[in-house]
Amino acid sequence: MRENATSSSARPPVVRLDRVARVYRSGAIEVPAVRDISLDIPGGVFGVIAGPSGSGKTTLLNMIGCIDKPDSGRVEVQGxxxxxxxxxALSDFRARHIGFVFQSFNLIPVLSAFENVEYPLLLIGVPAAERRRRTLEILDAVGLSAQAGRRxxxxSGGQKQRVAIARALVKEPALVLADEPTANLDSVTGAAIVATMRRMQAACATSFVFSTHDARLLAEADLTFSIADGMLVP
Amino acid sequence: MMVRLALRNISRNRRRSLTTASLVGMGAAGLLLFGAFMIYIFSGLETGIVQAGGHLVVHRSGYFLFGPGNPAAYGIDDHEAVMREIRNDPILRPMIRVATPTQALVGIAGNFAGGASTSKTFFGIGVVGADREKMRTWDEHGASRPYVPDNRLNDPNAARGVIGRGVARILGLCGKLRVPDCPDPEPRPNASDPNGPPLDPALTALAQEERSGEAAAVVGTYIELLSATASGAPNIVSLEVAGVDTQMVKEIDDNHIALPLSLAQRLVYGRGEPKVTGLVLQLHHTRDVPDARARLTALIETKHWPLEVRDFREMNPFFVQVTRMFDTIFLFLALIMGVIVLFAVVNTMTMNVLERTSEIGTIRAMGVRRATIRHLFVLEGAILGGLGATLGVAIAFAAIWLINHAGFRWMPPGHTDPIPFQLVWPTRPGLLLGTWCGLVAVATLASLLPANRAARSRIVDALRHV
Structure with missing residues (x-):
């Protein structure tokens, strides 16, 4: 684990993994994707899980995001x-506390940018007027007010990813997880997205955790976890 | 939001959704058109039956089972008092449109005029002409054939009646009565007497005696009606044939004779107390039949009359058989349509789930519950079914309008003349709502399977799906 800029170890962890392991099985073949990883991610950090393809980054991120379960070990999010x-209950937990940004943006194609961003607020029962205010605010913050009505x-790719970031942040979650968020973007757009995420993370005081091998993201990270063959490496 | 999402998802692949909705629509339209045809048939049959025989008939107990063989033995005593009670009953009065007595009889009809000597058995019915005429105007469902006044039985004192076309044909009266498309019988080649065997002398005497009292009865067409009186003695009356009244069923047409009640009573009861075999009640509305019947039954029990009540369905088993047959065909068609809709919707929704697997993973990751995913796809199936069924209703109504304005004519079973082919608007709640709701329910059920598949998918697998 490497810490940049500020020391975050004093803050209470938003994520705590305790000897977490995950094995994929295909018939008789077992492929260990994550092996006995223990780590703490403090609140309010811009953290990165870095590693080569097939190292287990996405599996680790999925378990932190509560969309996959470990075969052994314990995952704690927000205690x-x-x-x-x-x-x-797990769905409700994700709806309240975790935001996702996907590599392929994964916006709902039949909803406008505004509706895509508004959707997570609907899931947690925010009243209509409050939803509208918060949605417009966050779209404005990512510079997409003018595109709110567009599907x-x-x-563009960059605009889609900014909508995805707004969607992940609009409910003010404790944790935003992003799996290779710049992988499908050109370098200029990718840099702009990194800057947007950094700015939004600071503004929202939310923990961001990425899986990436994008050098720009690595350079921006407060905290970097390197992973290889399913294990953390120093 | 879920409805908005479902509607937009349906419009996402317009061609597929339109094809599926059209299929549901064709199913709905087919069922409604067949239902409209069924109602048209039922209404026409019911109207014909009620115009001829009313909704309810009060008979002497046992008449329904045994009376037709010997109607004279089942006369209702003091029928005028019974009829008065019925007509004045405060519950029955507002329901009754016509209450009229009838006398059924059986016997032999003979044509001995001008040297002819032809006879055949007949089933006769003595009626009050004016009441019968009023009954013919009953048209609750708008399904009556055009009303043509017929006053041939209206004179209660005249010995004048009508006969079935078949009776006219068999008795060789078609020429005299100028009945179109009705041949007189060929002379029998082997008969020694071209007029056939002579009538029994005793009967001939009875007939002559009957005629002798009708001095002026020489101009019209006459037949003799022979029957046994209630006491078993033979009796005969002369009947002036005012014309033919073609019946819908050949067997009835070949035996039918309608005559004034007084003449029928004279034939059956002779000089004895005139009775009747039935008190016919025609109601304003068929829906009142159960209430009216219950009241009549109560009245009969209270008064200790040896009578029984039958409704038009019991009196006409053919009507019940036809309705049951059509109901069965409708159910069979509905089953076929349901299966087609089921498979079409399953196929469409399965494709939708496959195409949106990644999207399902996304919204599940965002915190949408499995049940919500299931509800979303079921809702889409229901909306698809609803849109299709509504389209089907519109198609059916448009088709009915077109058919009814096309001027088609046809001859339904049991009819003697072509009638306009007019489908009834399928606005009966049971048919309209039943078809609509049934198809929507099938579409909803059909979407359950793919919806469950969508709801059960693992988030990480769904997100990986390309």
Whole structure:
């Protein structure tokens, strides 16, 4: 683990992994994707999980994001042992505390940019007026006020990813996870997205955790976890 | 949001959704058109039956099972008092449109005029002409054939009646009565007497005696009606044939004779107390039949009358058989349509789920519950079904309008003349709502399977799906 700029070890961890392991099985073949990883991610950091393809970054991120379960070990997010939560409770937990930014943006194609951003607020029962205010605010913050009514197929790659960032942040989650968020963008757009995420993370005081091998993101990170063959490497 | 999302998802692949909705629509239209045809048939049949025989008939107990063989033995005593009670009953009065007595009879009809000597058995019915005429105007469903006044039985004192076309044909009266498309019988080549065997002398005497009292009865067409009186003695009356009244069923047409009630009573009861075999009630509305029947039954029990009540369905088993047959065909068609819609919607929704797997993973990751995913796809199936069924209703109504304005004519079973082909608007809640809701339910059920598949998918697998 490498810490940049500010020391964050004093802050309470937003994520705590304790000897987490995940093995993929295909018939008789077992492929260990993550092996006994323990780590803490403090609140309010811009953290990166770095490593080559197939190293287990995405699997680790999925378990932190509560969309995959470890075969052994414990995952705590915001102090909650997520392994104890039933499926519906886990969904509600994700809806309240975790935002996602995907490599392929994964916007809902039939909804406008505004509706895509508004959607997470609907899931947590925010009243209509409040939803509208917060949605417009965050779209303005990512510079997409003018494109609020457009559907994803009317937006550029960079605009789509900014909508995705706004969608992840609009509910003010404790944790935003991003799996290779700049991988599908050209270098200029990627740099702009990195800058946007950094700015938004600072503004929202949210923990961002990325999986990446983008050098720009690595350079921006407060905290870097390097992973190889499913294990953290110093 | 879920409805908005579902609607937009449906419009995402317009061609596929339109094809599926059209299929549901064609199913709905087919069922509604067939339903409209069924109602048209039922209404026409019911109208014909109620115009001829009313909704309810009060008979002497046992008449329904045994009376037709010997109607004279089942006369209702003091029928005028019974009829008065029925007509004045405060519950029945507002329901009754016509209450009229009838006398059924069986016997032999003979044509002995001008040297002819032809006879055949007949089923006769004595009626009050004016009441019968009023009954013919009943048209609750707008399904009546055009009303043509017929006053041939309206004179209660005249010995004048109408006969079935078949009776006219068999008795050789078609020429005399100028009945179109109705040949008189060929002379029998082997008969020694071209007029056939002579009538029994005793009967001939009875007939002559009957005629002798009708001095002026020489101009019209006459037949003799022979029957046994209630006491078993033979009796005969002369009937002036005012014309033919073609019946819908050949067997009835070949035996039908309608005559004034007084003449029928004279034939059956002779000089004895005139009775009747039935008190016919025609109601304003068919829906009142159960209430009216219940009241009549209560009245009969209270008064200790030896009578029984039958409704038009019991009196006409053919009507019940036809309705049951059509109901069965409708169910069979509905089943076929349902299966087609089921497979079409399953196919469409499965494609939708496959295409949106990554999207399902995304919204699940965002915190949408499995049940919400299931509801979303089921809602899409229901909306697809609803849109299709609504389209089908519109198609059916447009088709009915076109058919009804096309001027088609046809001859339904049991009819003697072509009638306009007019489908009834399928606005009966059971048919319209039943078809609409049924198809929407099938579409909804059909989407359950793919919806469950979508809901059960693992988030990480769904997100990886390309």
């Amino acid at each position: 909650q042992d997520v392994g104890l939560l039933a499926d519906d 994803p197929d009317e937006l």
